[in-house]
Amino acid sequence: MVVVPVLLWSGDASEPVDENAVGAERAEAVARTCAACHGTKGGFETDIPSLAGKPEAVLEAQLLAFKRDEMPGATVMPRLTRGYEDDELRAVARYFASLEAN
Amino acid sequence: MESRVSAEVSFSVEAGLNMNNKNDKKQRLPTPVPESGPANPGRRRALRLLVAGLAGAALTGRTPGLANNRGSAAWERIEPARERLNGATPKDGAIKLDLPGVTQDGSAVPLTVEIDSPMSEDDFIEAVYLYAGGNPTPELLDVYLTPLVGRARFSTRIRLNKSQSVLALARTNRGEWLAGDREVRVTVSGCLSRDDTYDFDAVMRTRVRVPERLEPGQIGEVRTLIDHPMETGLREDGEGQPIPERIINEFRAEFNGKSVLKARLYRAISANPYLRFPIAPNGSGEATFHWTEDTGESVSESFRMETG
Amino acid sequence: MGLLGAGTLLAAGGLRVYAGRPSHAHVAVVGGGFGGATAAKYLKILKPDLDVTLIEPNRRYYTCPFTNLYLGGLRDFESLGHDYRELQEDYGVRVVPDFAEDVDVDGRRLKLAEGSEIAWDRLILSPGIDFRWGALEGYDEAAAEKAPHAWKAGPQTHLLRRQLEEMEDGGTFVLVAPENPFRCPPGPYERVSLIAHYLKRNKPRSKVLLLDSKDNFSKQGLFMEGWEEHYGEMVEWVGLSNDGRVIRVDPDRLEVETEFGTIHRASVLNVVPPQKAGLIAHRAGVTDESGWVPVDPNTFQSRKAPGVYVIGDATEAAPMPKSGFVANNHGKVTAAAVVADLEERAVPKPTWANTCYSVIAPEWGITVANVYEVHDGELREVPGSGGVSPSGAPADFRRNEARYAEAWYAAISQDVWGTRPPG
Numbered sequence: 001m002v003v004v005p006v007l008l009w010s011g012d013a014s015e016p017v018d019e020n021a022v023g024a025e026r027a028e029a030v031a032r033t034c035a036a037c038h039g040t041k042g043g044f045e046t047d048i049p050s051l052a053g054k055p056e057a058v059l060e061a062q063l064l065a066f067k068r069d070e071m072p073g074a075t076v077m078p079r080l081t082r083g084y085e086d087d088e089l090r091a092v093a094r095y096f097a098s099l100e101a102n
Numbered sequence: 103m104e105s106r107v108s109a110e111v112s113f114s115v116e117a118g119l120n121m122n123n124k125n126d127k128k129q130r131l132p133t134p135v136p137e138s139g140p141a142n143p144g145r146r147r148a149l150r151l152l153v154a155g156l157a158g159a160a161l162t163g164r165t166p167g168l169a170n171n172r173g174s175a176a177w178e179r180i181e182p183a184r185e186r187l188n189g190a191t192p193k194d195g196a197i198k199l200d201l202p203g204v205t206q207d208g209s210a211v212p213l214t215v216e217i218d219s220p221m222s223e224d225d226f227i228e229a230v231y232l233y234a235g236g237n238p239t240p241e242l243l244d245v246y247l248t249p250l251v252g253r254a255r256f257s258t259r260i261r262l263n264k265s266q267s268v269l270a271l272a273r274t275n276r277g278e279w280l281a282g283d284r285e286v287r288v289t290v291s292g293c294l295s296r297d298d299t300y301d302f303d304a305v306m307r308t309r310v311r312v313p314e315r316l317e318p319g320q321i322g323e324v325r326t327l328i329d330h331p332m333e334t335g336l337r338e339d340g341e342g343q344p345i346p347e348r349i350i351n352e353f354r355a356e357f358n359g360k361s362v363l364k365a366r367l368y369r370a371i372s373a374n375p376y377l378r379f380p381i382a383p384n385g386s387g388e389a390t391f392h393w394t395e396d397t398g399e400s401v402s403e404s405f406r407m408e409t410g
Numbered sequence: 411m412g413l414l415g416a417g418t419l420l421a422a423g424g425l426r427v428y429a430g431r432p433s434h435a436h437v438a439v440v441g442g443g444f445g446g447a448t449a450a451k452y453l454k455i456l457k458p459d460l461d462v463t464l465i466e467p468n469r470r471y472y473t474c475p476f477t478n479l480y481l482g483g484l485r486d487f488e489s490l491g492h493d494y495r496e497l498q499e500d501y502g503v504r505v506v507p508d509f510a511e512d513v514d515v516d517g518r519r520l521k522l523a524e525g526s527e528i529a530w531d532r533l534i535l536s537p538g539i540d541f542r543w544g545a546l547e548g549y550d551e552a553a554a555e556k557a558p559h560a561w562k563a564g565p566q567t568h569l570l571r572r573q574l575e576e577m578e579d580g581g582t583f584v585l586v587a588p589e590n591p592f593r594c595p596p597g598p599y600e601r602v603s604l605i606a607h608y609l610k611r612n613k614p615r616s617k618v619l620l621l622d623s624k625d626n627f628s629k630q631g632l633f634m635e636g637w638e639e640h641y642g643e644m645v646e647w648v649g650l651s652n653d654g655r656v657i658r659v660d661p662d663r664l665e666v667e668t669e670f671g672t673i674h675r676a677s678v679l680n681v682v683p684p685q686k687a688g689l690i691a692h693r694a695g696v697t698d699e700s701g702w703v704p705v706d707p708n709t710f711q712s713r714k715a716p717g718v719y720v721i722g723d724a725t726e727a728a729p730m731p732k733s734g735f736v737a738n739n740h741g742k743v744t745a746a747a748v749v750a751d752l753e754e755r756a757v758p759k760p761t762w763a764n765t766c767y768s769v770i771a772p773e774w775g776i777t778v779a780n781v782y783e784v785h786d787g788e789l790r791e792v793p794g795s796g797g798v799s800p801s802g803a804p805a806d807f808r809r810n811e812a813r814y815a816e817a818w819y820a821a822i823s824q825d826v827w828g829t830r831p832p833g
Contacts, residue, residue, distance in 0.1 A: 025758060032452070032742045033763045035825045036735050037818050040451075044824045046817035075799065075811050076765050076779040083763065083781020083795030203700055204728050206590050207626050210650070289729035289790070309653060309670045325669055327651065373625075374651035 027091035030084065034092070043102045053101025059093035176269040176283035180235040183269055190279045197230075197270045197282025208262045208288040210372040215270055217254040217280065221247070221382075227254040227280075229273045236266030237370050238336065244366040250357055252321035252382025259372040261334075262288050304329040306401050312381070312389055315408045321382045324355065327374055328393050328401070334369040350375050352394040357407070358387035385409050427519070428506075429529035430461030435752045438520055438530035440510040440690055442466030442494060444473070444734040445722030446536030447826045448741030449748075454501040456749045462502075463528060465520070467509040469493060471827070472563035474594065475734045476819050481560070481571055482604025483611070484772060490563060496828030513694040515715045532748050535696070535703075536722045536737065537688025538562075539593050542701070545684040546586075546659060553661035557679035561593060573678045574605065579613035581677030586656045586666060587622045591702070592685050593723050593732045595628040596778070600768040601680070603633065606641040607771055618645045619674065621666065623655040628731075629768060629778055631801050636770035636808075656681075687724035694718060702726045707789045709747035709757055710740055719744045729791055730782055736764045738826055760784065767815035775811030 034042055034051065042051030051059065065071050067081035067089065081089060175194055177183045200214035219227045226249050232242040242260050254272075262268070265287045272280040307329040313322035328350060335347025349369050355362040363379050381389065386408045394400040430436030439450045442464055450464040470491045479485035497503040509523040513533065520528040541559065543550045549557070560570040574583070583605055587598040602620045609616040618641070626649075627633075637645040648654035658667040664676045686692075686701030696703050696712040703720040704713045710725065712718045721740035723732040730736045743760045750757045762782040769775050780796035782789055799811060823829070 029742075029746060029758055030761050033739060033761055035742075036738050036763075036822045037765065037814075039821045039824045040828075044821050046820045047813050048817040048821060073807065073810070075807070075814060076777050079779040079795060079797045080763055080765070080781060083783075083792040203698075204591075204726055206728050207624070210625055212589075287728075287788070311670045327653075327670070329651065376651075 023091070024095070026088070027095040030088055031092050031095050034096075041099055042096045043099065045102070050102060051096040052099040054097060056093050056097035059096055060090050063089040063093055175281070176235070176267045177271060177281045179267075180233045180240050180269055182240050183231070183233050183235075183271055186231055186271060187279060192271055192279035192281035194281045196280035197272055199268060199270055199282050199284040201268055201284050201286050203285070204287045204289060205262070206289050208264070210259045211262050211286065211288075212257065213260050213268065214257040215245075215255065217272055219254040219274070221249050221252055221254055223249050224275070226275050227272050228275045230254075230256075231271045232260075233269040233271075234260065234262055234266055234370060235269065236264050237262065239368065239370065241368040242268075242370045243368065246361070246364040248361050248363070250360065250362040250382060250384070251380050253380045256363070256377065256379040258378070259376050261370045261372055262286055264288055306330065306393070306395070306399065308391070308393065308401060308403055310391055310403050310405065312405045312407060314406070316383065318410050319382075320409075321380045322407075323378065324381050324389070324391075325376075325378045326353070326355075326391055327376045329374055330395070332367075332369060332371055332373045332375060336369075347396065349396055350393050351396045352392075353377060354392040355379070355381070356390045356392075357381065357383050358385075359390075362389070381407075383407055383409050426526040427529055428463065428526065430463070430531075434459060434461045435531045436461040436463065436529065437532045437534065437748060437752075438528050439464045439534045439536065440466075440520070441536035441538060441688070441722070442468070442471050442505070443536060443538055443722065443737065444822070444826055445538075445737035445741045446534065447471070447494070447497060448738045449534045449536060449721060449745050450503045450741075451497055451501050451826070451828075452742045452745035453748065454503055456745055457752070458502070460749070460752070461504070463504045463506055463530075464494065464497065465506045465508055465510045465522065465528070466494070467507060467523075469507050472567075473734065473823070474561065474563045474597075477560065477563045477567045478597070478601045478604045479769060480567065481574065481601065482607045482769075484604065484607075484769075487567070492823055492827035494827065496830070500828065510690050511693070513690065513718070515694060515718060518717065532717055532719065532752065533694075534719045534721060534744060534748065535688075535690055535694060535724065536720070536741070537690045537724050539685045539723050539732070540688050542684040542686055546588075546681070547657060548659040548661065549681055549683055553659060554681070554683075556661040557659060557664060557676075557681050559681055559683055561597075561682050561685075570678070570680055574608060577613065577616065577677045580615040581613070582617045582619055582675070583609065583678045584619045584621065584666065584674055584676035584680065586659070586679075586681045587620060587624070587627070588682050588684050589623040591728065591732060592682065594766075595731050595733075596633075596766055596768045598622075598682055599627060599629070599633045600770070602645055602647075603636060603641075603768070603770040606637070606645050610641060610644060616644070616677075619676075620645070620647045621654045621656050621668065621674065622647060622649050625649045625651050628766070629776055629798050632776040632799055633768070633770065635801055636774055636776065640771045640774065687720075691720060691724045696720055698726075700726065707784045707787070708760055709751075710744045711747070719748060727789060729780075730762060730764060730789060731766065733764055733766050734822065735766060736762070738822055739763060741826075762789075765818065767811065767818055769812055769815050770808075771812075773805075773809040773812050775808060775813070775815045777811055777814075 037048050038051050063081055066074055066077040069078050198216040205211050217227050227247050230245045233240045234242055267283045267285050269283045309327040311325040316322045330350050333345050333348040337345045339345050351367050353365040362381055388404050389407050390404045392402045437453055439446045450462050453460055453462045470493050472490045476490055480487050494505040498505050510520055511523045512521040518530055558566045558570045560566045585598055585602050602618050606618045653668045653670045653672055655669045656666045657669045659681055664679045666674050687697050687703050691697050691703050696714045698704050703725045705720055705725050710719050710721050712720050721744050722737035739762050747757050765779040767775055767777050776799045778798045781792040783792050
């Protein structure tokens, strides 16, 4: 009994990935979410780093490492990156890398 | 309206409690909700508990959309409700169920039942039965009313383990059946942590609020609460040992020895069972409230009420 | 009011109606907070030739997030204010400083308080919350002048701050927290934390009492850990089962009565009242019996009025919380959905996340973060994602989250209202 989060208990790992998952439009849509902490188009530097124009390989490696909990001391990023497919994270890395650094 | 908060009741509440740290004043029990994903060491246990919690429920591994349950009346879909009706067809829509349409905390969902009835000696609602078909056990609460409540209306708090329809059946003193139901969407919000908290030292402590004085014919309101974990028997403690079921299973309210309201509580009533109901005393006298635990322990409180 | 632009028509009777440029779609956005300002900006980013009008009565907007830092003496109030200059200059959003009073959904008109009207092709409402005055006995607008809610940034926030400054050492600050749902689920708990911080420094004999209509609240374990660490006995939380639910407020005596009859007297009384969607949502007829707005989870288009989209705190979007972060996210998803709709393209797959920072003490921050998706027509958390900060984390972890809280505020403010880069 008690509260059982059936919503979290979906065994549906086989849910098909959206066809646009790695497309540019999808990558931009996911990246827009990042802007709430990294600024519009990932280009606002604070104690939270700007992402615009960073090397794709670095961004991709970091995002995947967050998702796999391989970043010691990480705060919210592991919890957030686990919400996305690896391919989505790679596409987001590609998108931010393609932007001009500020 | 004057109020009274009862003193602590002194008797052993440790019996039947299979827990450590009973000296901790505030003990928090983890309820089966994964809080922070695989990184959280508590998650594995949480998922195991979750499976235990669902044992016996016909579950496909995902939440059925609310619409999927449609097609038949709610009372036809819940077996104990059908058994209770024993072939009778209730008048549907005759019970008003007030529940939030969406709740982010399935451990304590406020519920109010209201039925249009004169509640007179020859025409009253004598019983109300509440069910949640999507819970591991569908029974929530049986309430037996008398004309001394004055009005067929009461409130409590229930546990819902997923989105589902809550059903109420009612029987009049003439043997007619009424029904009503209401969909509730239970969402999980990571923004809400959900530990069941209760105070071990205070188990069986009661709180009661009754009107001290009423005008003749006036309907007053009673609020009652008893500190109690309402252990479902479906959980494990920190060491992975099952926690035995331990619940308040009966509540009685009497006025001058005559029943006002009697309730059978099941394990889906929220921790610290709460009941709010009207009272229409036929004169001055004593209101008495009794709670009984499934261990046989019980506690009573009495209050003087003046009318006129 | 700048209404006499190229798109202004003068209708019969002299009624001023702004309809945008001919042959350009016109989207009106009501409310310049986290949801509306974001939607307006991203509409222009996604489709620069669109005409976008943002209707917001305040020329400078003060955020509800981070008012707790102001109340705790950690931040200047002016630092919470944002204007609309960059939205106008850098993005070409037309900003109308007026109050949207009424909507004609069928006629696709918006009526403004100062008498003019706006004709729209698509409408986005981001009205935030209103209070259910009187739903809590004794607590109405007049009562809020004595026992402030301070749940919208502005004069109420200043009033509460002033009362705290005037409070005697040894007094009791009482906060009354409502049932779900309400704006900013961790807000009441962050507020008592930072007010405790202020009192500990300035009036150390004082008490902080939180009377709650709930037994469970956001980031509960982390807040309780933080209170114990920083404030010890100073902060007391009384939940629903311990008779924490307040059923009556006496604003003159600064007293509250709980459901089992306990009377608590406050030196400073802060009541967070029950809430509902902002006014224009009710006028548009898009709310349901709960007082909130049901929406299509893929687009946030109203379930009741086609062409009208509703975002932010006003919506029923559980399990997403009513947070500034989420409203900003709604704004982007809805901007993309509106553009797709206008271009007669398929609506893109939405993506949502939330991160709520709460500051318990100057170098002690905690978070909850989640990612959401639509599954079987309902919003849910993406399985396996999300969660709260670890309990018992070392001080440097808490310090980092406090630092990131400040950084988040700067970044989201830039994303919503701007102050530069990028272009």
